Amino acid sequence: MTPSRYKGLSLRQRIAQLIFVAASGSPSRPREGADFDTVRQLLDDGEFGGLILFGGSIFETPMQVNTLQRFSKLPLLVSADLERGAGQQVEGATDVPPPMAIGATGSEQHAHFAGKVTGLEAKSFGIHWVYAPVMDVNTEPRNPIINTRAFSDSPALVSKLGCAFIKGMQSTGIAACAKHFPGHGATPLDSHVVLPTVDHDRARLDVEELPPFAAAAKAGVESVMVGHITMPALDPKLPASLSPAVMRVLRQDMGFQGLIVTDALMMGALSSFGSPAALALEAGADVLLYPEDPMAALADCVQAVESGRIPESRVEEALARVMAAKEKRRLFDRRDVPPEAIEQIPAHEYHAKAAEKLAHDALAWARRGDGAVFEKGRKLGVVILRDDDFAAGPDPFLAALRERAPVEFASAKPGQPLPEVPKCDGLVIAAYARVRAWKGRVGLHEELERFCGSVAAGRRATAVSFGNPYFANQIPASSFLCAWSDSPAAQRGAAMALFGELPAEGRVPVRL
Numbered sequence: 001m002t003p004s005r006y007k008g009l010s011l012r013q014r015i016a017q018l019i020f021v022a023a024s025g026s027p028s029r030p031r032e033g034a035d036f037d038t039v040r041q042l043l044d045d046g047e048f049g050g051l052i053l054f055g056g057s058i059f060e061t062p063m064q065v066n067t068l069q070r071f072s073k074l075p076l077l078v079s080a081d082l083e084r085g086a087g088q089q090v091e092g093a094t095d096v097p098p099p100m101a102i103g104a105t106g107s108e109q110h111a112h113f114a115g116k117v118t119g120l121e122a123k124s125f126g127i128h129w130v131y132a133p134v135m136d137v138n139t140e141p142r143n144p145i146i147n148t149r150a151f152s153d154s155p156a157l158v159s160k161l162g163c164a165f166i167k168g169m170q171s172t173g174i175a176a177c178a179k180h181f182p183g184h185g186a187t188p189l190d191s192h193v194v195l196p197t198v199d200h201d202r203a204r205l206d207v208e209e210l211p212p213f214a215a216a217a218k219a220g221v222e223s224v225m226v227g228h229i230t231m232p233a234l235d236p237k238l239p240a241s242l243s244p245a246v247m248r249v250l251r252q253d254m255g256f257q258g259l260i261v262t263d264a265l266m267m268g269a270l271s272s273f274g275s276p277a278a279l280a281l282e283a284g285a286d287v288l289l290y291p292e293d294p295m296a297a298l299a300d301c302v303q304a305v306e307s308g309r310i311p312e313s314r315v316e317e318a319l320a321r322v323m324a325a326k327e328k329r330r331l332f333d334r335r336d337v338p339p340e341a342i343e344q345i346p347a348h349e350y351h352a353k354a355a356e357k358l359a360h361d362a363l364a365w366a367r368r369g370d371g372a373v374f375e376k377g378r379k380l381g382v383v384i385l386r387d388d389d390f391a392a393g394p395d396p397f398l399a400a401l402r403e404r405a406p407v408e409f410a411s412a413k414p415g416q417p418l419p420e421v422p423k424c425d426g427l428v429i430a431a432y433a434r435v436r437a438w439k440g441r442v443g444l445h446e447e448l449e450r451f452c453g454s455v456a457a458g459r460r461a462t463a464v465s466f467g468n469p470y471f472a473n474q475i476p477a478s479s480f481l482c483a484w485s486d487s488p489a490a491q492r493g494a495a496m497a498l499f500g501e502l503p504a505e506g507r508v509p510v511r512l
Contacts, residue, residue, distance in 0.1 A: 020048065049076065058345045121348060130177065462477055
C-alpha cells in the first residue's frame with residue numbers, strides 16, 4: 001500500500017482493516033452472515049477491512065457485494081469459503097466435487113481445474129480471496145469436521161493435489177488459502193465445538209501434518225489459515241491460532257511471508273479465551289476472521305496496542321499485507337463487479353460439464369464383491385439412510401436408477417420407525433450424510449449401523465456412500481461404492497456405475 005493510501009488513518013482505523021466480518025450474499029435471505037442493515041452499520045461504525053461471504057445466488061451476490069462496497073470508506077477485500085467450488089455458497093454456481101473426490105482421481109489436472117474454475121467464478125461474484133484448499137492430512141477416521149474436505153491421508157498426495165489446486169486458483173488472480181495450519185486431520189474432535197489436541201511429537205509432525213503446508217508455501221500460496229487446534233510439540237499452552245510459537249514455524253521454518261488469517265474467531269474452540277482477536281494479532285495473525293462481536297474485537301485490539309502489550313509495528317506489518325492484497329486486485333482503482341462480468345455469469349456450462357466428469361472419474365470401489373453391478377430391467381430394492389437432514393435428498397439417484405430398472409425404496413432415519421426392507425432381485429443401501437460444523441460426529445448413527453447389519457445379513461447388497469468413505473467400516477455390504485458427495489452429478493454417476501455404464505476406476509485415497 002502506498003503511503004497516500006493510509007495517510008491519516010487512525011490506529012483504530014488501521015486495526016479495523018485487519019478484521020473481516022460475516023455478510024450474507026443475499027439481501028432477502030441472510031444465511032450465516034449478518035443481514036444487510038447490520039453489515040452496513042458495522043462498516044459505518046467499524047470501518048472494517050473485509051468480508052467473509054455466505055449464501056446468495058449468481059445474480060444477487062455480485063449486486064450485494066457492489067452495494068456493500070459502495071458503503072465502505074475503503075475498498076473491501078471479499079473472501080469466502082469455497083472448498084467445493086463457488087456453488088458451495090452461491091446458488092446456481094458450479095458445484096465442484098470435494099477434495100477427497102479429487103484425491104480419488106489422483107489427478108493434478110483435475111485439481112488444477114477445480115482451483116481455476118472456483119477462482120474464475122469467485123471473481124464473477126466480487127470475491128477476491130478463497131479459503132481453500134484444505135491441506136490437512138485426514139489420518140483419523142473419526143474426524144468429524146475434515147473427512148472428505150481433505151484430499152487424502154497421504155501427505156505426499158495432499159501436497160501434490162493441493163499445490164495444483166493453488167496454482168489453478170491463483171492463475172485467475174484470486175488468492176488461495178492453505179488451511180488449517182498446522183494440521184487438523186488427526187483429531188476426533190470438531191474445533192467449532194471444542195479445542196482439539198494433536199499430541200504427536202515434532203518428528204511425526206514433520207513427516208505427516210506439516211509437509212503439505214511447506215509445499216504450499218513453496219508453491220507461492222498467498223495465504224495460510226491457522227486453525228484452532230493445540231499441538232503440544234509446538235506450543236504446550238496455546239492453540240495454534242493464538243500461538244507466537246506456531247506462527248514462527250510458519251514464518252521462520254517454512255519461510256512463508258504471505259497473509260496469515262485465523263480460522264473463524266467465533267468458534268467454540270476459543271470460548272475460554274477472553275480476547276481471542278487481540279491474542280491472535282499479538283501472536284502474528286494478519287487477518288482476524290469473523291469475530292463473534294466485531295466491535296468488541298476492535299476495542300480489545302485497540303486497547304492492547306494502546307497499553308503497549310502489542311507494538312504498533314505488529315499492526316503496521318499486518319496492515320501492509322492486507323493492503324498489498326487489495327492493491328494486487330487493484331481495488332483502489334475499481335472495487336465493484338462490472339456489469340459485463342455479471343452478464344457473463346450464466347455462461348459457465350463448460351464448468352458444470354467438467355465438474356461432472358471429475359465427479360464420475362472419482363467414483364471408487366472400496367469393495368467390489370460378486371453382484372456389485374446390476375442387470376437392467378430387474379427390480380431393484382433401495383434402502384435410503386438419511387443420517388443428516390442437511391444432506392441432499394436421494395431424488396437424482398432414484399431417478400437415474402428408475403431409468404434403468406423398476407425400483408422399490410424405503411427410507412431410514414435415526415429416531416423414526418425402521419422400514420421393511422424391499423424384497424427384490426438386487427439391494428442397494430445408499431447412505432446420505434454430510435460432514436458439517438457443530439455436528440460433533442462423522443460416523444453412521446448407531447441406530448442406522450445396527451439396521452444395516454440386519455439388512456445386509458444373508459443378502460447380496462451393494463452400498464453407496466454419498467459422502468463419508470469410512471461408512472465402509474460400518475455397513476457390512478459385500479460391495480461398497482464411494483461417490484464422495486450428494487451432488488446431482490455424483491448421484492447420477494453412482495447409478496450409472498451400479499449398472500456398469502461407468503467403470504468407477506478411482507482409488508480410495510484413505511486407509512479403511
